[in-house]
Amino acid sequence: MKPARFLCPVPDHHGTCALEAAVADPAGPRAEPVDGAVVVRGTLTDTLFTAVRVCHPTRYVTLDDDTLVIWPAPRPGT
Known part of the structure; x- marks a missing residue:
């Protein structure tokens, strides 16, 4: 079965x-x-990696070997 389409949160x-x-x-x-x-x-x-960073300009994006992470947005006041 094909996995459900991923929608970026x-x-x-x-x-x-x-x-x-x-x-x-x-x-x-x-x-x-x-x-x-x-x-x-x-x-x-x-x-x-570069394309993800460009389309998510308010997020910190990291790449480590085979894992890319778009980190949560900072909370206001932190």
Whole structure:
């Protein structure tokens, strides 16, 4: 059975969400929301990392080997 389409839970996008496009490929990486963050696992490229950073300008995005994380937005006043 094909997994459900991933919808990025980050409300603020600059343009089309590069992450949604990347995980739409059945052979591509897998993404899941985790406590306000988005964790992506799979074969990830610097190009995808840059595209995710561009379309999520208010979030801190990290890439470590095969895991990309879009961190939760900081809470107001923190």
